[in-house]
Amino acid sequence: MRHRRTSIGPTIPSREISPEPSYVARRQVMTGAAVFAAAGAVELGARRAFSATVPAPDLAALTYRKGPLGTDEAQTPLKDVTSYNNFYEFGTDKGDPGQTAHTLKVRPWTVTCEGEIGKPQVLDIDTLLKLFPLEERVYRLRCVEAWSMVIPWVGFPLASLIKKLEPTSKAKFLAFTTLHAPDQMPGQRRPVLDWPYVEGLRMDEGLHPLTLLAVGLYGKSLPNQCGAPLRLVVPWKYGYKSIKSIVKLRFVEKQPPTSWNLSAPNEYGFYSNVNPDVDHPRWSQARERRIGEFIRRKTLPFNGYADQVASLYAGMDLRANY
Ligand code: MTE
Numbered sequence: 001m002r003h004r005r006t007s008i009g010p011t012i013p014s015r016e017i018s019p020e021p022s023y024v025a026r027r028q029v030m031t032g033a034a035v036f037a038a039a040g041a042v043e044l045g046a047r048r049a050f051s052a053t054v055p056a057p058d059l060a061a062l063t064y065r066k067g068p069l070g071t072d073e074a075q076t077p078l079k080d081v082t083s084y085n086n087f088y089e090f091g092t093d094k095g096d097p098g099q100t101a102h103t104l105k106v107r108p109w110t111v112t113c114e115g116e117i118g119k120p121q122v123l124d125i126d127t128l129l130k131l132f133p134l135e136e137r138v139y140r141l142r143c144v145e146a147w148s149m150v151i152p153w154v155g156f157p158l159a160s161l162i163k164k165l166e167p168t169s170k171a172k173f174l175a176f177t178t179l180h181a182p183d184q185m186p187g188q189r190r191p192v193l194d195w196p197y198v199e200g201l202r203m204d205e206g207l208h209p210l211t212l213l214a215v216g217l218y219g220k221s222l223p224n225q226c227g228a229p230l231r232l233v234v235p236w237k238y239g240y241k242s243i244k245s246i247v248k249l250r251f252v253e254k255q256p257p258t259s260w261n262l263s264a265p266n267e268y269g270f271y272s273n274v275n276p277d278v279d280h281p282r283w284s285q286a287r288e289r290r291i292g293e294f295i296r297r298k299t300l301p302f303n304g305y306a307d308q309v310a311s312l313y314a315g316m317d318l319r320a321n322y
Contacts (some may be wrong), residue, residue, distance in 0.1 A: 118166030154216035
């Protein structure tokens, strides 16, 4: 990822912003077995440095069942899920959110639901937590930077909330907004992105049964660095679509702006479906580094969820609509 350089405020050296491209560049000057040995050593060292975690509270008094949708692949250890993060509101290094996101206040918390719906309302997070049955979904998460994890989320289908709000016939897209609170989110004091972070989905993507609003992981409430108290999870899209710490959901007629597309439109599109055949302008998307593994594995179309979601994009040019 990279940041949008602006004329005001401090600029951040690109090495702080783009760990993956620099990693790729480093690999390009090395060859053969030496690449794997050296890269593996760098990865191990880096992850040891990120070992501090913020303990997650229990999902108090809430029960959840194991959902029917999910993978039985090996799950990424909790310590990696909570110490290797992208949450630029808390810094641009992978270890920053785990160290600093304790400043985020997740209670009280409300989610404003507005726009093209029959039932606009402001939902308190503790009310929202009890509206729908919670279930566990073990999903692959593939970051556009070419690393991936397998995470046991706890949440409910976004479709359940959409239906409750009674969208009008004009509601074609969903626009999500993260909290804007520079006093709690120190990264928002720097012009790395246009704050607050915003994301969007087409309505049929939001209604797809795989699309989850997560409130927890590994059976506990979401740790702050993972997007507490409510985040989106869209497993067939690059991780940046999975917006964290949501305070607003707006139903709109036109395709809404999205943070990374605003920042670098030639690098990050609206759809952002995982696609091994379309490289990022600065690195390949053909393979990925599963956190905890040494050898890169092949990236699968739609992150392995093609059977469930490819039909959403029938007839679309997925190179043009990246
Ligand atoms: N949401 C907000 N508000 N801010 C962010 O910086 N980063 C995105 C996404 N959601 C981000 C965000 C990116 S780039 C990724 S890969 C995932 O969160 C990372 O989720 P994780 O840290 O829980 O693995």
